[in-house]
Amino acid sequence: MNFKKFLFLLSTFALFTSNTFAEVTLPKILGHNMVLQQKKKVAIWGTAAPNEKIAVAFAGQIKTTIADNKGNWSLKLNPMQASFTPREMTIKGTNTIVLKNILVGEVWLCSGQSNMEYALRKYSDYKNLPEGSRPPEDDLNTASNANIRIFLDRRKYMDPSPEHLGWDTAIGRPLVDFSAVAYYFAKDLYSKLHVPVGMISAAVPGSRIEPWIQASKLETEPKLKNGKILDKLKADDGDTGKFYNTMIQPLIPYTLQGILWYQGESHCFLGENIRYAYKFKTLIESWRKDWQDKKMPFYFVQIAPYNYSVTKDRPLSTENLPEFWEAQALLLHLKNTALVSITDLVDNITDLHPRNKWEIGRRLSLLAANKTYGQQNIVYSGPVYQKMKIVNNSIEITFSNTGSGLSSRDGKPLSWFSIAGADGKYVPAIAEIKNNKIVVSAPQVQHPYSVRFGWNEAAQSNFINKEGLPAVPFRTDNPWEKLF
Incomplete structure (x- = not known):
């Protein structure tokens, strides 16, 4: 037997055995008890013998595809509504896999x-x-x-x-x-x-x-x-x-x-x-x-x-x-x-x-x-710095995510605010809630330039919105804001 004929027979045998014995396999994430995403096309994929026909059946849908020459295959189920009904998914090639107790949701x-x-x-x-x-x-x-x-x-x-x-x-x-x-x-x-x-x-x-x-x-x-x-x-x-x-x-x-x-x-x-x-x-x-x-x-x-x-x-x-x-x-x-x-x-x-x-x-x-999910009535964040305005010897801070109003968690003066002039030397500041804004000042800073809030690794401020969510730390002199 010459060498070329041997290689031909070897490749033929390999192809025969791969098509005969290769089974459909699934990634670990596809299994019993899984939840499939509602209202989107749902990806199902795996491996099989090259060019093997694959059929997937679930919730009244039957989708088919053919594995590529490396044995990889994938398909997508049509979007479905959420369902509490446990259902089975059948994946069929040379072998059959049945996944049980599947729900549809988020x-x-x-x-x-x-x-x-x-x-x-x-x-x-x-x-x-x-x-x-x-x-x-x-x-x-x-x-x-x-x-x-x-x-x-x-x-x-x-x-x-x-x-x-x-x-x-x-x-x-x-x-x-x-x-x-x-x-x-x-x-x-x-x-x-x-x-x-x-x-x-x-x-x-x-x-x-x-x-x-x-x-x-x-x-x-x-x-x-x-x-x-x-x-x-x-x-x-x-x-x-x-x-x-x-x-x-x-x-x-x-x-x-x-x-x-x-x-x-x-x-x-x-x-x-x-x-x-x-x-x-x-x-x-x-x-x-x-x-x-x-x-x-x-x-x-x-x-x-x-x-x-x-x-x-x-x-x-x-x-x-x-x-x-x-x-x-x-x-x-x-x-x-x-x-x-x-x-x-x-x-x-x-x-x-x-x-x-x-x-x-x-x-x-x-x-x-x-x-x-569009539940607009739910407040999802504490106050987030939006902009500042210098007003005489104070700085007025405007926030987004104020919910039903700005507040102090413990009823005490707002903590962890500091203020600086053009020299950049920050000192502890008085912060007061006025018209759903925060007015920040300090007696020793007559010409304020910038404000920082929560600017310390230990900062656990009492500044919240009335929904109880904490304000996000910030500095008005953020050097990266215009660079990112």
């Missing part, structure tokens, strides 16, 4: 580092938790809503599996390791929408933002509006794309409503600000592109007060955290983004992990209810 992806990963098991000793550290209900033992479904995206776990057991109902044991923020978001959102809710949690403690971004997307030199060019972003971390490749890419293109993000502590320890803002911008834009949804909602949490300045790794000041908050807030320039401030949710600024994740989840739910 699906959100939650990602970030330890504060997003923070699991409900932290509340397992519910009866002995101190007041303020105890959730309103003992959900680990009392949760009973089978219409909330959860998927925990674990590292080294996302390879296709023949069991298809990716999703769980948010009842009992599966909740123990699941993100508290994600669960409480779902719980509150369900109470507002009354449709099934599916949550995907993909978070890694201590992770920086670079591992969550595809390496090629960071091959950029961000150009500021003033023409200045930052150094390439990829140089900041050697693990670029690490978690994207293993935890995010396997989820794409599972149909989502939106994304929640809670991350940044690792970068605040590094003293980052504008560079983080550009990395965050890259992540948002690249993930939206991956999911082919330029308008996908992306809501995030401003990290909590913490005494970063005592770190021994590098010299940091008490203003590094406010500068990071400012960098996070720059992302509000992108459409369909919003943030929640949690400056009031810290019992101890030496604790990097605020315990009351139920309130953080609720605040994210307020964002979604108002901005994604």
Whole structure:
């Protein structure tokens, strides 16, 4: 037998065996108990033998496609209305897969580092938790809503599996390791929408933002509006794309409503600000592109007060955290983004992990209810700086998101305001509520120039709107606002 004939027979055998024995396989995210996104085309995909015909049947729909020459296939189901009826999905090729107990509703992806990963098991000793550290209900033992479904995206776990057991109902044991923020978001959102809710949690403690971004997307030199060019972003971390490749890419293109993000502590320890803002911008834009949804909602949490300045790794000041908050807030320039401030949710600024994740989840739910689901009567944010006006020896500050009015949480004078003249020397200021604006002044500053609020890593101000949501820290002399 000559060599060419041998190669021909070998290739023929390989083709025969691949078509004969290859079976349809599904990504881990497609499994029993999952929630499919309502009112959007729903992506279903997997692998099979090259050129194999695939049929998917669900809720009266039958869709067919043919795997490409590498065995990859995908199709989309027509948009569906929310449904509490558990239904089966059948995927048929050379083999048949039946996925059971599927609902249709709202699906959100939650990602970030330890504060997003923070699991409900932290509340397992519910009866002995101190007041303020105890959730309103003992959900680990009392949760009973089978219409909330959860998927925990674990590292080294996302390879296709023949069991298809990716999703769980948010009842009992599966909740123990699941993100508290994600669960409480779902719980509150369900109470507002009354449709099934599916949550995907993909978070890694201590992770920086670079591992969550595809390496090629960071091959950029961000150009500021003033023409200045930052150094390439990829140089900041050697693990670029690490978690994207293993935890995010396997989820794409599972149909989502939106994304929640809670991350940044690792970068605040590094003293980052504008560079983080550009990395965050890259992540948002690249993930939206991956999911082919330029308008996908992306809501995030401003990290909590913490005494970063005592770190021994590098010299940091008490203003590094406010500068990071400012960098996070720059992302509000992108459409369909919003943030929640949690400056009031810290019992101890030496604790990097605020315990009351139920309130953080609720605040994210307020964002979604108002901005994604059109419930305009819901106030979703505390006061946000809009503009300033110098009036004689004071500065008048106007805010958006004032709700039903500006207020003091404890009835005492507003705290953590400071004011400066043209010399930039800030002094503690008197801040008064007048006509739903804040008037800021100080006796020693007769010609005021700028104001700062909450400009310290320890700042936990009493300045709120009457809905109880805290004002977002700001400085009127933001050096980045016109550059981003």
